[in-house]
Amino acid sequence: MQFQSIQFSKIKGVAALGAALLLGAAAAAAAEPDPSIAGLLGKEITVESASGNDLMPVGGKLTFTFDSETNVVRICTRASANQKTPWVMDLAPGCKVELTLTRGERFCTIEDVKAGNAEVLASCHRLRSRDVALRPAKVKGTVELLDVIVFPVVTGPGKPSAAILFDSPSRLTTGGSVIICCGG
Amino acid sequence: MKRRGIRSSWPLLAAVVLGMSLARGAVPEICVEGDISASRDQRAPAAIAAYFDSLGQGRFDQRAACARWAGMSYRRGMDRDSNAPAADPLPARFIVFPADGIELSRLAKWAGNMQLVKNVEFARRFLVVSFAARLSGLRLGRLLDSPLVSYAEPDCDGPDFLTTSIELFGAPGTTPSCWSRSARQSFPNDPCIEELWGHSMIGWDSTIAARSLPRIVAVLDSGIDAFHEDLASGVAVAFNAHEPPRSQGGRLNARCATSGRCFPHGTEMAGTIGGRMDNGIGVAGVAPNSRLLPIVISRVDRGLLARLSTIAAGIDAAVIGNADVINISAKWPVDSRAIAESIRSAVGGAAMKKRLLVTGYATSLDSDDTVREYFPSRYRCLPGVIAAVPADMRGHELFNPKGHPDANDGRIQAPGVDIVVTTTENSERGYALSGAAGASSAAAYVSGAVALVWGSPPLNTCDAQQIKRLLFCRSKSSDSTRYPWIHVDFLRELAKLGPGATCGTAMAALGCD
Numbered sequence: 001m002q003f004q005s006i007q008f009s010k011i012k013g014v015a016a017l018g019a020a021l022l023l024g025a026a027a028a029a030a031a032e033p034d035p036s037i038a039g040l041l042g043k044e045i046t047v048e049s050a051s052g053n054d055l056m057p058v059g060g061k062l063t064f065t066f067d068s069e070t071n072v073v074r075i076c077t078r079a080s081a082n083q084k085t086p087w088v089m090d091l092a093p094g095c096k097v098e099l100t101l102t103r104g105e106r107f108c109t110i111e112d113v114k115a116g117n118a119e120v121l122a123s124c125h126r127l128r129s130r131d132v133a134l135r136p137a138k139v140k141g142t143v144e145l146l147d148v149i150v151f152p153v154v155t156g157p158g159k160p161s162a163a164i165l166f167d168s169p170s171r172l173t174t175g176g177s178v179i180i181c182c183g184g
Numbered sequence: 185m186k187r188r189g190i191r192s193s194w195p196l197l198a199a200v201v202l203g204m205s206l207a208r209g210a211v212p213e214i215c216v217e218g219d220i221s222a223s224r225d226q227r228a229p230a231a232i233a234a235y236f237d238s239l240g241q242g243r244f245d246q247r248a249a250c251a252r253w254a255g256m257s258y259r260r261g262m263d264r265d266s267n268a269p270a271a272d273p274l275p276a277r278f279i280v281f282p283a284d285g286i287e288l289s290r291l292a293k294w295a296g297n298m299q300l301v302k303n304v305e306f307a308r309r310f311l312v313v314s315f316a317a318r319l320s321g322l323r324l325g326r327l328l329d330s331p332l333v334s335y336a337e338p339d340c341d342g343p344d345f346l347t348t349s350i351e352l353f354g355a356p357g358t359t360p361s362c363w364s365r366s367a368r369q370s371f372p373n374d375p376c377i378e379e380l381w382g383h384s385m386i387g388w389d390s391t392i393a394a395r396s397l398p399r400i401v402a403v404l405d406s407g408i409d410a411f412h413e414d415l416a417s418g419v420a421v422a423f424n425a426h427e428p429p430r431s432q433g434g435r436l437n438a439r440c441a442t443s444g445r446c447f448p449h450g451t452e453m454a455g456t457i458g459g460r461m462d463n464g465i466g467v468a469g470v471a472p473n474s475r476l477l478p479i480v481i482s483r484v485d486r487g488l489l490a491r492l493s494t495i496a497a498g499i500d501a502a503v504i505g506n507a508d509v510i511n512i513s514a515k516w517p518v519d520s521r522a523i524a525e526s527i528r529s530a531v532g533g534a535a536m537k538k539r540l541l542v543t544g545y546a547t548s549l550d551s552d553d554t555v556r557e558y559f560p561s562r563y564r565c566l567p568g569v570i571a572a573v574p575a576d577m578r579g580h581e582l583f584n585p586k587g588h589p590d591a592n593d594g595r596i597q598a599p600g601v602d603i604v605v606t607t608t609e610n611s612e613r614g615y616a617l618s619g620a621a622g623a624s625s626a627a628a629y630v631s632g633a634v635a636l637v638w639g640s641p642p643l644n645t646c647d648a649q650q651i652k653r654l655l656f657c658r659s660k661s662s663d664s665t666r667y668p669w670i671h672v673d674f675l676r677e678l679a680k681l682g683p684g685a686t687c688g689t690a691m692a693a694l695g696c697d
Contacts, residue, residue, distance in 0.1 A: 102553060111576035111601045114621035118547035118555040119666070130551065149549065167548060 031068035034101055036125035040064050040152045041073070043160045046080075055134045055146075055166055056091075059083040064127075064150070064162070065095065072098045073127050075150075089133040089143065099127035099150060108151040113163035121165075126151050134166065214524045214532075215565035228328075229253055229337050229518070239321025245273030250340035254517035275302070275317040276324055279493050279522045281310045281335040294332050305431050305493070308500050309525055312339050312431075312493045335521060342481075342489025342516040362604070363617045367464035376467045376617065382599025382629055385577050387673025388470060388636075393461060396639035398473045401457055401509040401631055402502035404495070406482035407437075409444025409451040409608045412616070414459040414466045418476050425479055425501035433494040433501075436480040447487040448608040450478060452620050453513050455606030456628035457635065466617060467604055470632025471639060477505045481514065492520040499526035499541075508539050508638060508648070511631040513624035515546035515558035527560065531568025537647035542631040544623025545571040545595055561623075564594030567649060570634075572626035573667050574600020582660035582669050588696070589668035591656035597669045598633075600626035633670050640675050646687035657696035 033041055044063045050056040059082035065074050076095040077087045090096050108124035127150040133143040149165040213226075228236075231253045236244075282291045288311060295301045295313050300323070303314040315324060328336045362376035372390045377383070400420075410419040421442050427433035440446035458476050459469035481490050481498040489495065495516070502510045510530060516523075531541045546558040561571040575597050589596075603625040607618035637643055638651045646654070659668035674694055681690055691697040 114601045115574040115576055116622045117574055118549045121549055122553065122555055
């Protein structure tokens with residue numbers, strides 16, 4: 001990697017220092033989680049149901065954690081004794097999947113996500129990650145990469161829940177599915 | 185006039201057509217022209233022409249071509265670690281249309297004489313030509329550059345169905361166990377009838393449904409389990425789709441049309457459309473007396489759609505079967521001319537009065553968070569097409585709109601969440617139910633509603649466009665959804681009409697003439 005050396009005059013340097021401080025302040029402000037997802041963070045959620053297939057194991061435990069340094073949310077999974085199938089590939093126990101926030105106008109309901117009307121979903125707060133590997137592709141030796149969209153949903157006071165949509169942009173040729181799971 | 189070679193003309197053509205496509209906002213050909221024959225000078229989809237141009241001497245890869253056509257990044261199909269191509273390129277398989285005045289048999293003879301052609305399949309309007317592996321883009325372009333060919337498009341595999349079905353009732357205590365209850369004491373005696381919240385929401389009346397005349401509903405899907413107790417008497421088991429036995433459609437129909445051994449999606453849709461009523465078990469469909477034509481357009485694994493050519497052949501088969509309603513609870517991302525021609529034949533021109541095509545309003549949030557609408561929903565520009573928008577309206581009220589919603593928009597809202605459906609999986613006691621959600625279920629609801637309304641005298645004398653107008657005219661509104669809601673409670677008003685009433689008098693009495 002190459003490093004750039006920047007030289008500047010005193011006045012410009014003061015201005016640059018000020019700019020840097022402002023930038024730092026802005027960065028510090030940006031490191032606070034958005035209120036739309038704050039209720040979801042740090043609380044362990046159990047996968048209660050999943051449609052389609054076993055990409056998301058019923059009974060599995062996951063936690064959404066906020067990384068203040070990179071301003072992303074991570075999905076952290078762990079195996080549970082009640083889990084029907086194991087976590088796989090990028091969702092294997094750990095915190096590999098990173099999500100970025102798109103702030104909408106409201107919270108979706110689980111029913112909104114089940115219906116799958118993107119016009120409705122586009123208005124909802126959501127976290128998204130692209131190119132998440134969850135299963136082998138039909139082409140030998142490769143994996144199918146899915147989009148993961150997490151919708152924080154409101155189901156009751158103090159009960160964080162999320163509906164998670166798995167979508168495969170490459171499904172024209174490699175297949176894909178839509179999965180929903182809810183937890184609380 | 186000397187004809188320009190297809191290959192050499194493609195760069196210019198691609199630029200022109202791409203520009204036109206962008207200017208139109210990628211409106212389907214059939215919507216812009218009204219008659220797709222008006223764009224005959226286009227010899228391939230713009231994205232495919234551009235793909236050929238980018239290839240040069242490079243190998244043609246069917247997978248990459250299809251992804252490009254669909255506007256999807258092929259990088260996703262590559263090996264994630266090495267970023268190398270995932271596997272050997274898939275050999276080309278093209279839908280090839282003959283030039284004006286050229287018969288398919290002559291085109292087939294031409295294709296059959298080429299050493300690089302491995303297989304030729306006949307369809308009604310085109311051939312499906314499979315080429316040898318490791319063919320360069322340049323060479324393939326030259327082969328397709330024959331004066332015998334008017335248009336060619338890759339015969340891609342479609343994507344999946346639009347449902348989020350199965351095990352949505354997985355949470356404890358929510359499994360739909362109504363199948364195990366004994367028959368109700370009142371009419372209708374189907375024990376799951378009270379679980380069908382969507383029936384109530386659309387103003388469905390079991391007495392009216394019982395009196396409706398049968399309409400033929402083609403279910404283009406993964407087949408219908410003809411042994412299912414709620415479906416057995418309604419499935420046309422002897423229907424012959426007239427697809428060549430060696431074609432993909434022929435093979436799929438032979439295996440899956442009525443056996444119940446394949447992906448359950450078609451059986452799920454069939455139950456919502458035409459599940460038997462008052463048979464003491466399970467659910468009742470919206471149009472329980474309808475006749476169901478099972479036409480398979482799905483590969484059996486994961487419920488993926490079959491090739492574009494198979495979908496086109498399936499639509500043709502529905503026409504052969506005299507279907508009044510064609511239900512397609514599926515989606516695909518490309519504007520295939522093969523399918524558009526079939527749809528135009530089925531519900532365009534004079535046929536728009538004969539039948540309606542109902543599909544789900546299929547959308548997704550694209551990578552850039554824009555909303556993408558899929559096909560065949562995007563053909564709702566045609567008067568013969570309705571796109572059903574899935575919604576959950578439990579706890580919400582529907583009311584009469586101030587005016588009549590515009591039927592030309594083609595979108596109508598219908599139940600699409602937590603629908604109890606017949607299925608082939610999880611079978612116990614020979615009867616099986618599941619839960620479904622999504623645009624698939626909404627389409628099934630609308631197909632059932634069309635069949636019910638069209639089967640209710642004197643509306644059985646109406647044409648398809650009058651039925652569509654009626655459904656939009658008598659739809660309901662809600663504060664929480666954007667589109668008109670399908671609603672059939674107006675059928676009760678038909679009882680006030682005297683004997684000898686016609687479609688016209690009924691439409692007038694219903695305020696929709």
